[in-house]
Amino acid sequence: MTSINQPYQTTLSSSVSRSGIGLHSARLVDLTIHPAPAGTGIVFRRTDVSNVDPEIKARSHNIADTMLNSRIMNDDGVDIGTIEHLMAAFAGLGVDNAYVDVNAAELPAMDGSSAPFCAMINDAGITTLTAPRQYIKVLKSIRISKGNAHAEISPSSSLEIDISIDFSDPMIGKSQYFYVHTDGSFEKELAAARTFCLYGDLAKMRAAGYALGGSLDNAIVVNDGALMNEQGLRFTDEFVRHKTLDCIGDLSLAGLPIIGHITAVQPGHAINHLLVEALLADETAWVITDAFADDGMTTESYGAEPLTAYA
Secondary structure: OOOOOOOEEEEEOOOEEEEEEEOOOOOEEEEEEEOOOOOOOEEEEEOOOOOOOOEEEOOHHHEEEOOOOOEEEOOOOOEEEOOHHHHHHHHHHOOOEEEEEEOOOEOEOOOOOOHHHHHHHHHHOEEEEEEEOEEEEEOOOEEEEEOOEEEEEEOOOOOEEEEEEEOOOOOOOEEEEEEEOOOOHHHHHOOOOOOEEEHHHHHHHHHOOOOOOOOOOOOEEEEOOEEOOOOOOOOOOHHHHHHHHHHHHHHHHHOOOEEOEEEEEOOOHHHHHHHHHHHHHOOOOEEEEEOOOOOOOOOOOEOOEOHHHHO
16 A cells, blocks of 8 residues: 555555665675654665765765766765665655665666565555655746756646657657656556666666666667567556656655656756756745645754755
């Protein structure tokens, strides 16, 4: 049972573990997700480091890299990458608080989608806590551009995401997806959509240290209009659905669920994070709200830290 539309914070009911290969590192990674108290948010903990702070909070101010993944880092230089699919699963199933233990600098790729992470969360179960869930409610439009990509966030009564992509390869082509975030919608529409790449880009990516663990088991690979994966696509528009999935994961680094309408053209991790940073930097563009505030709005802080510290 998902927990998007209820007013209280949530966490996992029990701990759950999986292992898998890192998409970029190609190393075997052990992952365990634990319950956490209200106000914790999502906190990654590197179990393979010592004599430094192993905790990395999933917040936009900790972003260290947006090239082909979302990577966050703490003040001691301890980092964790390829977090976007797990973060999307947390947001998609309405999990507000969790500790994520991992013994490497990257999460396992699983099958290249959020579905295995959703399965982990469902296996563990979701527990409702007593603290009210808080939201970032967008009050005015913010628009940014980067190269041929642009994104805008504007006021809305719920989280809505309108994504457009246009690729020269005819297998991907031009498509658009409109998503409304509510109970069950993420698992039904987006969770199974896999990451993708062009075969012609692989050599350059690997030379730069990326996609070393990539395979047809954890990514869709397209080569001059042809799909290299024998099992085919999971959705006819799987490419744009995955871009929408990534957007949800990246938006969650705002630290609280967002109530707003996002429109993005040719989005990627970089512009997703720039949009979050631009929103949080303008304190007139948002307010923190919960379901129990008399006027529907409050400026209480999230946990022990003011949200403005994340801008």
